[in-house]
Amino acid sequence: MAVEKKDIEDVAEALGKKFDEFKKTNDKRIDGLEEEKGKLSGQVDTLNEKLGELDALKSSLEKELIALKRPDGTGTKAASEHKTAFMQFVRKGIDTGLGELQAKALQIGVESDGGYAVPEELDRSIIELLRESSPMRQVCNQITVGTPDYKRLVNLGGAGSGWVGETAERPKTDTPTLGQISAFMGEIYANPQATQTSLDDLFFNAEGWLNDEVAREFSEKEGNAFLLGNGTNKPKGLLAYTLDMKSDAERDFGILQKLITGAAGEITGDNLIDLIHALKAGYRANGTWMMGNLTVAYMRKLKDKEGNYLWRPGLEAGAPSVLLGYGITENEDMPDVAADANAIAFGDFKRAYTIVDRIGTRVLRDPYTNKPYVGFYTTKRVGGMLVDSQAVKILTLSAE
Template identity: 60%
Template structure:
């Protein structure tokens, strides 16, 4: 069980490795040509160790969070849960068919998973998916979701005390639609393992399904084309125009100074291209290799731009803003959209239709029992001023 003492040791380890990393990187920069090779290897190794310590820190934070999650005690929900366990292990649906009206059964077969299991899958997905960690997430009871947004304020003007008040223009409203799709997973277990009373079927199905859903969803929320899947952030039109000139629904793209590396000025430009109201809750998003590259950046006074997060729940920061690692973003290469910055909770919304369904299939691939699991999920860009894209220069 994770303790505060263990967490403190990991935090101290991050700080120690970062101090050592800074010293080694300074030597690498100042070293003569003959020494550069060995010092570069040491810097890369320390960079890797910092990433490992950060990974341990995230795991501990997840464990602490899971220990504090409340359970449920509703008698009817527990009854359905017990019946669902019998359905998973033996295929006995007699105890849950009677509750189909309340808990849900699909016309083409399959049962809604218990509320607690459904919540567990979503929580595991949130822990695994960087997009679910920072974007807005909402649940709906209908297969589709639409939202009206105000793209321009109402008109106004100055008048004298006795002047006429001419009619002003009204606010401009635009309807945005979540691009929805059905995601599925089909994990399998042997009947022998299901018969084992020590085999936790619920924990197994939730972890298997959450992993499959998370891998597919995270990529779709970033690059999905909107056809039978969410439309991802980078699938929207990118424009070099600023917020005042750019059309609603288009994201501003800034171009880095290099093709395979960025400068401190590039990061400052993307931060200040974002309006102050959005910057309060903004953060960077990039993959691990890009994080490693930004750790080496310094300002004009020789100070490192990257700082480790040493408190529980505190992310490492870059120029004072948190960093979200997302391996679905490309490495720094010519024309690649490698770094995002902004308030993702305002910029992008993930929409889940309530309920995850499971169809038990013991026939298709004997002796394995498959659990065909589906859920309807979508996503949409809700505020195109909230997120900026940093694209690498052309080759």
């Protein structure tokens, strides 16, 4: 059944009611007698979990509604012929003429080690599925390139401009310091399996199955790498870069600023406010939080000094739940609340981190290794890099 706006509105209404119930119960827990706190604590945790489920359901329905409105892609005749031949290869293993059609549609030949490039339409569908399922892809900048590696210039400081009068001489300006940064690239692979019987079934959506299976396996591995990867044969993750407590004016390029909470494993509303305002105003305009699910649950219990809850549910279609007025991206690869954990990030992730996709996912069909299953060894080159180390701040839950 197709998703409708009313479905989202109904979930949003239920979310609002459940939040009111959560607040009342949590307030009783805080103010109650000692013997009541244990019982109420369990109720609060149950309500907190239900809030998370409703919030996730609302976001999921909103994404589904957007997907339904997305227009179907159209391509050239060469692209259409290539896609038809490729799906014949997937279903039957027949590759007659596929190499020529691939060269015509993509201007690339067949590699010596075998396998074929996924048609561009399917390749972009995989990337789109990755974007929808990966928290880092949802908020970070993404570019697609046709080369194995990617480099760019960044301004490391220095003045390249100035003010002058209409007829005044143009004084010489300082030459800005430019630096070249490179994406940390790696090859990711997946090997989904299907029986030949299912592939022979005309009602089996082989295209959708391959896209979904590959996207799911890719998203788990690359999502972790975009946040925590060490940069060896994989992207270098955001939290893998050096962290320092120095301000923007004092830190070198490529080093992220961290703030500490002052208490191991604990977070206060003041810590969150400090993190927001450590970021320059230009970055705050597109700021968002990133944290794990258990940290979001922790945030729902926090209040300001006037007793107002810092977390607020999104009660209208398209309105996200917010923490101190900023949206939250849940990323299960973020460390949970614990002593010395880098549990919360805040900033403009699109300006901070760039994900690089090399167009050209390749598939090698293998009907022999795991009979009666047919394996589809699928590879894709992907990378990531920090491009603006002032755009994101990290909250470390430590005393010093």
